[in-house]
Amino acid sequence: MPSLEYYIILSAILFSVGVWGVLKSRNAIVAFMAIEIMLNAVNLSLISFSSNIKLIISGLIQALPADQVPALLRSSSAYGQIFVLLVMTVAAAEAAVGLAIIISIYRAKGSVNLDDVNIMKW
Amino acid sequence: MGFNWILISPEIAVLATGFILLILDLFIGKSRGFLLTAVSFIGIMVALWLNYQNYSIMGVGFQGIVINDPIGFYFKIIFCMGTLLTVFISSTYVSREMKGMGEYYVLIFIATFGMMVMASSADLITIFLGLEVMSIPLYVLAGIHRGRLRGREAAMKYFLLGAFASGFLLYGIALIFGAYGSTNLVEISQRFLFSSGFSGILTGAGMVFLLVGFGFKIAAAPFHMWVPDVYEGATAPVTAFMSAGPKAAAFAVLFRLFSVFQPVISDNFTTILWILAVITMLWGNLLALSQKNIKRMLAYSSIAHAGYVLIALTVGGRDGISAGLFYLLIYTIVNIGAFSIIIFFSGKNEKYENISDYAGFGYKYPFAAIAMTVFMLALAGFPATAGFAGKYKIFVAAINSGFIWLAIIGIFNSLVSVWYYIGVVVSMYMKQPRDESPTVILSMTLMVAVLVAFIGTVYLGLFPDDWIALSDWAGSHYSWASIVGSLVR
Numbered sequence: 001m002p003s004l005e006y007y008i009i010l011s012a013i014l015f016s017v018g019v020w021g022v023l024k025s026r027n028a029i030v031a032f033m034a035i036e037i038m039l040n041a042v043n044l045s046l047i048s049f050s051s052n053i054k055l056i057i058s059g060l061i062q063a064l065p066a067d068q069v070p071a072l073l074r075s076s077s078a079y080g081q082i083f084v085l086l087v088m089t090v091a092a093a094e095a096a097v098g099l100a101i102i103i104s105i106y107r108a109k110g111s112v113n114l115d116d117v118n119i120m121k122w
Numbered sequence: 123m124g125f126n127w128i129l130i131s132p133e134i135a136v137l138a139t140g141f142i143l144l145i146l147d148l149f150i151g152k153s154r155g156f157l158l159t160a161v162s163f164i165g166i167m168v169a170l171w172l173n174y175q176n177y178s179i180m181g182v183g184f185q186g187i188v189i190n191d192p193i194g195f196y197f198k199i200i201f202c203m204g205t206l207l208t209v210f211i212s213s214t215y216v217s218r219e220m221k222g223m224g225e226y227y228v229l230i231f232i233a234t235f236g237m238m239v240m241a242s243s244a245d246l247i248t249i250f251l252g253l254e255v256m257s258i259p260l261y262v263l264a265g266i267h268r269g270r271l272r273g274r275e276a277a278m279k280y281f282l283l284g285a286f287a288s289g290f291l292l293y294g295i296a297l298i299f300g301a302y303g304s305t306n307l308v309e310i311s312q313r314f315l316f317s318s319g320f321s322g323i324l325t326g327a328g329m330v331f332l333l334v335g336f337g338f339k340i341a342a343a344p345f346h347m348w349v350p351d352v353y354e355g356a357t358a359p360v361t362a363f364m365s366a367g368p369k370a371a372a373f374a375v376l377f378r379l380f381s382v383f384q385p386v387i388s389d390n391f392t393t394i395l396w397i398l399a400v401i402t403m404l405w406g407n408l409l410a411l412s413q414k415n416i417k418r419m420l421a422y423s424s425i426a427h428a429g430y431v432l433i434a435l436t437v438g439g440r441d442g443i444s445a446g447l448f449y450l451l452i453y454t455i456v457n458i459g460a461f462s463i464i465i466f467f468s469g470k471n472e473k474y475e476n477i478s479d480y481a482g483f484g485y486k487y488p489f490a491a492i493a494m495t496v497f498m499l500a501l502a503g504f505p506a507t508a509g510f511a512g513k514y515k516i517f518v519a520a521i522n523s524g525f526i527w528l529a530i531i532g533i534f535n536s537l538v539s540v541w542y543y544i545g546v547v548v549s550m551y552m553k554q555p556r557d558e559s560p561t562v563i564l565s566m567t568l569m570v571a572v573l574v575a576f577i578g579t580v581y582l583g584l585f586p587d588d589w590i591a592l593s594d595w596a597g598s599h600y601s602w603a604s605i606v607g608s609l610v611r
Contacts, residue, residue: 035282038290053303056318062316076303090288093258
């Protein structure tokens with residue numbers, strides 16, 4: 001298995017791609033897809049941190065008695081894994097509301113281009 | 123292993139009220155407006171009462187993810203006040219402009235539930251979930267008026283930038299998880315001693331990302347781009363709601379985070395916050411000077427007010443937190459008061475939103491104009507109004523902690539702000555009225571809201587001692603993560 005750094009670097013690159021996509025795209029749907037890439041970059045780093053939990057809390061492991069270590073490892077790595085599930089849930093809820101809003105703009109204007117959303121200046 | 127439901131009883135009351143309203147809306151016919159308002163009022167009162175009962179049972183619950191401490195206690199009062207006033211100012215507006223949509227109140231209550239969860243959570247996961255529970259109803263609320271095209275635009279801008287900000291926030295949380303292997307803030311604060319070599323960098327980067335994410339929510343410059351458009355596009359009661367509670371909720375989390383991570387983040391963060399506060403105040407005040415639309419003007423003014431609270435965040439510690447809490451309470455009351463008068467003045471379909479439209483209103487609607495004058499003076503920070511007490515406390519806290527220049531820039535900024543707040547008063551009293559004038563619609567509930575906000579503004583300006591004592595008490599628990607054990611009485 002590649003070491004932790006590769007996953008973190010990949011996740012940072014994915015996150016930057018997402019940010020760049022949001023800032024650059026002129027289409028609301030594409031901007032929203034870029035936001036989803038950002039969220040998935042976060043998921044990737046959460047999962048990779050959580051599978052390398054031993055490395056992260058190595059200092060704490062040395063300080064604790066040996067019989068408490070397995071429980072600590074389990075609970076610490078569970079934080080990251082559960083958080084990923086919650087992030088996916090929230091992303092789905094956000095998509096439901098966001099796409100509805102984008103559809104309502106499309107009905108009003110016949111376009112989802114962000115340059116057309118200009119009654120008020122940005 | 124107790125779940126300790128009693129600690130989150132105010133949250134449960136608010137959420138239950140939301141669900142009751144959702145079901146009730148299906149079964150009632152004509153008298154919806156009154157019934158929905160009455161149920162909302164009772165729900166908020168129950169939540170306030172339960173919060174008051176929780177005064178004596180501080181502590182943590184749900185395996186440490188929920189905390190009921192003085193800071194959370196105080197913020198829950200702020201949110202309940204904001205929601206109470208919002209319900210009153212929306213009541214007739216919703217039945218008039220939107221044919222009495224029941225889901226309006228439901229969304230308000232779910233958003234309030236999210237804010238309360240944010241203020242009372244001791245875990246980054248719960249903070250994130252609270253933030254989303256607050257934000258998603260707000261995206262819908264921004265565009266809830268279907269006949270208002272500007273509202274749809276506002277919803278879209280708010281949604282895209284809000285989701286963008288939550289991405290940053292999540293990345294910050296992931297980095298902090300990577301530094302300490304936990305998302306629980308109390309656990310994290312106990313692991314500082316055993317941190318590994320790279321956790322310093324990860325924490326610093328994570329806090330920067332968290333600051334960007336919450337910077338969007340509190341409307342700090344340079345993350346404020348959405349604020350003027352969303353405040354102008356959304357209907358006035360929604361704008362009033364958005365400008366008060368969500369901002370306070372994001373500040374609640376920032377106060378908590380910075381007091382936990384104080385030992386491990388470098389002093390550069392004080393400089394970052396310092397610069398952020400100055401830019402936010404300057405940008406908000408200077409752009410507010412040139413606004414014609416009153417909602418847009420109040421949007422820039424809300425950016426400036428976020429800057430004043432950022433001073434309190436920069437100061438930090440006991441003084442900073444108590445000044446910030448007190449300021450947010452005052453800002454909630456005064457700002458919703460100002461918006462209630464805007465709802466009154468702007469007439470049907472919010473046709474009259476420009477400051478120049480209010481010419482001559484000082485003689486036509488004397489009582490409303492007096493109330494508006496007091497709210498504007500309070501926002502500007504005139505003595506004998508609540509705004510003065512709040513600003514005084516923040517600047518004194520800044521000076522006592524050695525941030526002399528920050529206090530001077532803040533005072534200079536509030537002098538600048540007098541110009542555009544007085545502009546509204548000048549327009550009401552000293553300009554020639556126009557021929558066509560809006561048909562304003564007065565209602566009991568709106569009058570109650572104005573009256574409550576007016577009395578609150580004057581009372582907190584003249585006799586702020588009780589509330590200052592309460593916020594000092596909350597501020598003295600600034601190191602909340604290390605005293606969790608001693609909270610349980």
